[in-house]
Amino acid sequence: MLQLVDVKGRPALAFAGLVIVAVALAVLPFVLTGIGTFWVRITNLAILYCLLALGLNIVVGFAGLLDLGYIAFYAVGAYVYAMLASPHFGLHLPFWIILPIGAAVACVFGVLLGAPTLKLRGDYLAIVTLGFGEIIRIFLNNLSQPINITSGPQGIARIDPFRIGTFDFSRTSSILGLTFTGPMKYYYLLLVVLLVVIAINLRLQDSRIGRAWEAIREDEVAARAMGINTRNMKLLAFAMGASFGGISGGMFSAIQGFISPESFILVESIMVLSMVVLGGMGNVWGVVIGAVLLSFAPELLREWVGPVQQAVFGRTLLDPEVIRMLLFGLALVLMMLFRPAGILPSALRKRELETRRTAG
Amino acid sequence: MAAESTTLLAAEGIGKRFGGVQALSEVGFTIRRGEIYGLIGPNGAGKTTLFNVLTGIYAPDGGSFTFDGRPLMGLKPNEVAARGIARTFQNIRLFGNLSALENVMVGRHVRTRTGVWGAISRHRRARDEEAGIQRRAVDLLEYVGVAPRAMDLAKNLPYGFQRRLEIARALATDPKLLALDEPAAGMNATETASLEALLHNIRRDGTTILLIEHDMKLVMGVCDRVLVLDYGRRIAEGPAAAVQKDPAVISAYLGGDVSLNLKGA
Amino acid sequence: MDIFLQQIVNGLTLGCVYAVVALGYTMVYGIIQLINFAHGEVVMIGAMTAYSVIVALTGAQVPLPPVAIVLVGALVAMPVCMGVGYALERTAYRPLRGAPRLAPLITAIGLSIILQHLAMIVWTRNPLSYPQIIRQVPIHLTGNPDGATITNVQIAIIVASVMMMGALLALVYRTKLGIAMRAVAQNPSIAGLMGIDINRVIALTFVIGAALGAVAGVMVGSYYGIAHYQMGALLGLKAFSAAVLGGIGNLAGAMLGGLLLGVIEALGAGYVGELTNLCRLSGWFDALAQRCASDPNVTLFGSNYQDVFAFIVLILVLVFRPSGLLGERVADRA
Numbered sequence: 010m011l012q013l014v015d016v017k018g019r020p021a022l023a024f025a026g027l028v029i030v031a032v033a034l035a036v037l038p039f040v041l042t043g044i045g046t047f048w049v050r051i052t053n054l055a056i057l058y059c060l061l062a063l064g065l066n067i068v069v070g071f072a073g074l075l076d077l078g079y080i081a082f083y084a085v086g087a088y089v090y091a092m093l094a095s096p097h098f099g100l101h102l103p104f105w106i107i108l109p110i111g112a113a114v115a116c117v118f119g120v121l122l123g124a125p126t127l128k129l130r131g132d133y134l135a136i137v138t139l140g141f142g143e144i145i146r147i148f149l150n151n152l153s154q155p156i157n158i159t160s161g162p163q164g165i166a167r168i169d170p171f172r173i174g175t176f177d178f179s180r181t182s183s184i185l186g187l188t189f190t191g192p193m194k195y196y197y198l199l200l201v202v203l204l205v206v207i208a209i210n211l212r213l214q215d216s217r218i219g220r221a222w223e224a225i226r227e228d229e230v231a232a233r234a235m236g237i238n239t240r241n242m243k244l245l246a247f248a249m250g251a252s253f254g255g256i257s258g259g260m261f262s263a264i265q266g267f268i269s270p271e272s273f274i275l276v277e278s279i280m281v282l283s284m285v286v287l288g289g290m291g292n293v294w295g296v297v298i299g300a301v302l303l304s305f306a307p308e309l310l311r312e313w314v315g316p317v318q319q320a321v322f323g324r325t326l327l328d329p330e331v332i333r334m335l336l337f338g339l340a341l342v343l344m345m346l347f348r349p350a351g352i353l354p355s356a357l358r359k360r361e362l363e364t365r366r367t368a369g
Numbered sequence: 370m371a372a373e374s375t376t377l378l379a380a381e382g383i384g385k386r387f388g389g390v391q392a393l394s395e396v397g398f399t400i401r402r403g404e405i406y407g408l409i410g411p412n413g414a415g416k417t418t419l420f421n422v423l424t425g426i427y428a429p430d431g432g433s434f435t436f437d438g439r440p441l442m443g444l445k446p447n448e449v450a451a452r453g454i455a456r457t458f459q460n461i462r463l464f465g466n467l468s469a470l471e472n473v474m475v476g477r478h479v480r481t482r483t484g485v486w487g488a489i490s491r492h493r494r495a496r497d498e499e500a501g502i503q504r505r506a507v508d509l510l511e512y513v514g515v516a517p518r519a520m521d522l523a524k525n526l527p528y529g530f531q532r533r534l535e536i537a538r539a540l541a542t543d544p545k546l547l548a549l550d551e552p553a554a555g556m557n558a559t560e561t562a563s564l565e566a567l568l569h570n571i572r573r574d575g576t577t578i579l580l581i582e583h584d585m586k587l588v589m590g591v592c593d594r595v596l597v598l599d600y601g602r603r604i605a606e607g608p609a610a611a612v613q614k615d616p617a618v619i620s621a622y623l624g625g626d627v628s629l630n631l632k633g634a
Numbered sequence: 635m636d637i638f639l640q641q642i643v644n645g646l647t648l649g650c651v652y653a654v655v656a657l658g659y660t661m662v663y664g665i666i667q668l669i670n671f672a673h674g675e676v677v678m679i680g681a682m683t684a685y686s687v688i689v690a691l692t693g694a695q696v697p698l699p700p701v702a703i704v705l706v707g708a709l710v711a712m713p714v715c716m717g718v719g720y721a722l723e724r725t726a727y728r729p730l731r732g733a734p735r736l737a738p739l740i741t742a743i744g745l746s747i748i749l750q751h752l753a754m755i756v757w758t759r760n761p762l763s764y765p766q767i768i769r770q771v772p773i774h775l776t777g778n779p780d781g782a783t784i785t786n787v788q789i790a791i792i793v794a795s796v797m798m799m800g801a802l803l804a805l806v807y808r809t810k811l812g813i814a815m816r817a818v819a820q821n822p823s824i825a826g827l828m829g830i831d832i833n834r835v836i837a838l839t840f841v842i843g844a845a846l847g848a849v850a851g852v853m854v855g856s857y858y859g860i861a862h863y864q865m866g867a868l869l870g871l872k873a874f875s876a877a878v879l880g881g882i883g884n885l886a887g888a889m890l891g892g893l894l895l896g897v898i899e900a901l902g903a904g905y906v907g908e909l910t911n912l913c914r915l916s917g918w919f920d921a922l923a924q925r926c927a928s929d930p931n932v933t934l935f936g937s938n939y940q941d942v943f944a945f946i947v948l949i950l951v952l953v954f955r956p957s958g959l960l961g962e963r964v965a966d967r968a
Contacts, residue, residue: 073736075736075739075740077743125949125953126949126952126953129952129956130735131735131736131739132668132669132735132736132739133878133952133956135669135736135739136669136871136874136878136948137948137949137952139871140871140875140944140945140948140949141945141949143868143871143941143942143945144942144945144946147938147939147941147942148942150938151935151936151938151939154933154936155912155925155932155933155934209489212488212489212491213485213488213489216483216487216488216495216499217477217478217481217483217487217488217498217499217502218483218484218485218488219488220467220471220474220475220478221475221478223464223466223467223471223475224464224467224475224478227463227464227465227466227467228462228463228464228465230426230446230458230462231458231462231463231464232464232475233445233446233447233450234424234426234446234447234450234455234456234458234462235447235450235455235475235476235478235479235538235539235542236447236450236451236455236478236479236542237447237475237478237479238445238447239447245485249485275867276747279743279747282740282743283744286740327755331751331754331755334747334750334751335747335748335751335752337744337747338744338745338746338747338748338751339744339748340744341740341741341743341744341747342725342726342741342744342745342748344740345730345733345737345738345740345741345744346726346729346730346741349733349737
């Protein structure tokens with residue numbers, strides 16, 4: 010977190026900044042609940058998107074492998090959770106057992122997809138991953154026959170929330186005199202997970218592994234000539250990205266309580282990709298900002314677009330959903346044309362290095 | 370170690386064909402430990418192909434390499450690098466969006482071990498290793514004279530710096546043999562002179578060098594022995610001064626020989 | 635046997651459409667090694683534009699024979715799509731020529747989304763039922779009255795596709811523009827030095843591909859009787875798979891790949907249910923036997939998996955023969 014602020018020689022200021030951010034994040038759900046519980050749910054979804062975007066960032070941002078079917082791993086994680094913790098099969102395993110299983114299954118899918126295809130050139134890989142994502146979705150949609158595995162298009166409902174003993178994340182409870190609603194509890198849980206994932210991303214990037222990924226992204230031939238086993242490193246990136254997707258999917262399942270193939274369509278993959286691109290491929294903080302912006306944008310649009318159009322034209326011409334998609338599209342195009350490095354300037358990363366150098 | 374032979378690399382009967390073009394045929398040579406071995410020849414003579422076959426980018430059609438007493442065949446480029454051959458590229462291939470320092474740090478990859486767990490947990494050994502990588506990289510940047518621009522992105526460095534950064538990156542892999550593909554290409558006289566000094570230093574510090582180069586002044590200045598290729602064949606080998614006077618070499622370069630012209634057409 | 639013949643006919647019809655769309659991908663790829671991800675949307679715009687024209691003409695009771703009305707629809711769709719194709723090249727691809735390969739792919743994805751949603755604004759989010767002004771007349775291929783048939787529309791699609799492919803081959807191999815295109819494909823900078831206006835040639839390649847796409851859109855619309863703002867994505871992906879199957883960058887390959895993919899898909903959809911019918915195994919499992927007694931078609935995979943075949947073909951080709959059936963260029967130059 011410190012890297013966001015220019016801390017050189019001003020530790021007190023940095024500490025103050027950190028405290029302010031921490032307090033703001035801690036009281037945020039209370040403020041949002043004041044506006045409407047709905048906004049806490051939206052914030053939780055935004056954090057889930059951050060997690061997804063950070064997982065995809067390992068694949069796309071660090072290793073430079075364009076994965077257009079990333080949502081498939083999210084789907085795998087979500088379905089693993091739903092099947093093992095819902096009345097669908099009558100299984101109700103605790104979440105701390107299922108989440109690792111979901112991550113592992115997603116990881117296996119990642120390796121299965123990656124092993125034969127990673128030697129392909131980047132644009133081919135993109136199309137194959139896209140196809141893979143579609144295959145997964147088609148199977149989810151149809152595997153209700155002859156044996157009902159995924160419950161098909163109607164999806165799986167009444168999925169268990171996270172529970173630790175009697176502490177149920179979906180129920181309102183009172184702790185130290187404060188009332189915590191279900192979404193608020195999930196918010197804190199998600200926030201912790203997010204911080205952990207951010208830390209993992211930052212540490213990976215600034216390590217032997219992360220440098221190897223970035224070397225592959227920059228020039229694969231040169232990377233191999235430097236002794237990097239590009240095949241294994243790419244597979245590792247794929248597997249790690251998939252695992253993050255699987256964990257996020259499991260959390261999505263538990264928080265929503267209901268999943269169906271509808272949630273895992275191609276557009277979702279592209280949305281997560283947009284977040285990574287908008288924020289700046291490979292820039293961890295940029296990706297977080299990109300994910301937050303793009304997840305809140307549609308909700309803010311929903312709030313404003315309708316009324317504004319009503320006021321100007323007397324009726325709603327464009328659905329906020331459509332505007333959102335147009336914005337995604339535009340974001341991808343304009344970013345590539347004018348700012349391929351993303352919102353956050355690369356100077357930031359350079360500064361990080363310098364700070365570390367003066368520190369060490 | 371006592372039995373370590375003086376030969377570092379021995380090539381025998383190396384052949385490589387691309388479709389109808391015989392890029393290399395029956396090329397053999399040996400490189401001794403501690404020497405600077407030149408590889409010259411007109412454009413299209415097969416020098417870079419030989420480099421690519423040696424470093425595992427292409428598989429040869431025939432022949433064998435023995436490196437450091439062990440056969441070096443059928444290895445992938447990364448395995449060749451692990452065995453101790455590091456190379457640079459004719460058209461510089463740096464990691465453009467990484468800093469100069471990071472470029473060299475990547476070179477340490479093959480000699481270090483930290484995995485995913487070490488990277489995430491940053492346990493003691495991982496931290497020590499990382500510090501070692503950085504120290505070594507800074508040293509190497511100073512060694513080649515790029516240290517003042519250590520934090521610049523590689524793509525923003527001036528040309529001469531990029532060439533030397535590529536050498537530092539290759540040196541970071543602790544090579545026994547450093548293979549340089551036209552390192553002086555595009556350099557002015559001053560830059561070439563400082564490159565020459567650098568090559569002498571590298572050799573003095575114990576690394577054998579294989580050098581492809583068109584700049585004859587540089588070749589004559591640094592190379593102990595020279596191998597001349599033409600049309601994928603070995604036409605001469607020996608001390609630089611002797612090779613320079615070899616009539617076959619002169620005709621290959623000047624194309625004065627009628628039969629050569631016919632072959633070209 | 636009749637099912638087989640029928641699936642072949644259906645597959646060839648569909649395959650012709652894939653082939654025409656695949657040509658658009660392969661031409662662009664051949665010349666600038668770029669996957670024009672938005673090509674599927676061009677096809678969609680073609681189908682939608684023709685839809686509007688046909689609806690307008692029939693609505694206005696224009697005294698034209700149905701075939702002429704569809705033809706007018708196609709003739710209007712073509713310039714519209716050519717304009718879209720040109721705009722794509724100018725805004726998204728030309729500025730990124732020479733950029734890392736993934737950059738134009740990402741802009742193309744962005745443009746796909748934009749085109750889709752613009753189309754949705756113009757033509758609503760509902761599937762549009764294509765006016766069936768041409769009555770589909772089945773023609774029996776065998777003596778069996780319940781047997782395989784081919785309709786007049788299918789014949790028209792096949793004939794039109796073959797004519798377009800022929801025209802394209804003539805263009806590429808017989809005209810000056812074709813020579814210029816092949817020269818740019820071989821080596822753009824040398825072609826430029828030889829006095830070829832590279833930008834013009836590349837733009838024309840996009841425009842020609844888009845024109846083919848427009849006609850393909852009209853054909854799909856007339857064949858399935860439906861057009862939808864999202865129809866381009868899947869169609870485009872399948873056509874791209876066809877191009878890869880044939881060997882991307884190779885015109886004959888795109889045609890072959892399209893036809894093959896169409897047939898594979900039709901046969902796959904026609905037979906996968908039968909092939910994976912678990913009732914064959916009912917002798918082994920009692921529970922299965924009981925189920926099969928009430929329903930003799932307990933299939934593992936049904937024809938609803940039709941869309942999977944193209945992707946599986948794509949993955950298999952890329953893994954085992956990345957250069958495709960007729961392609962030559964195997965790997966990246968080192």
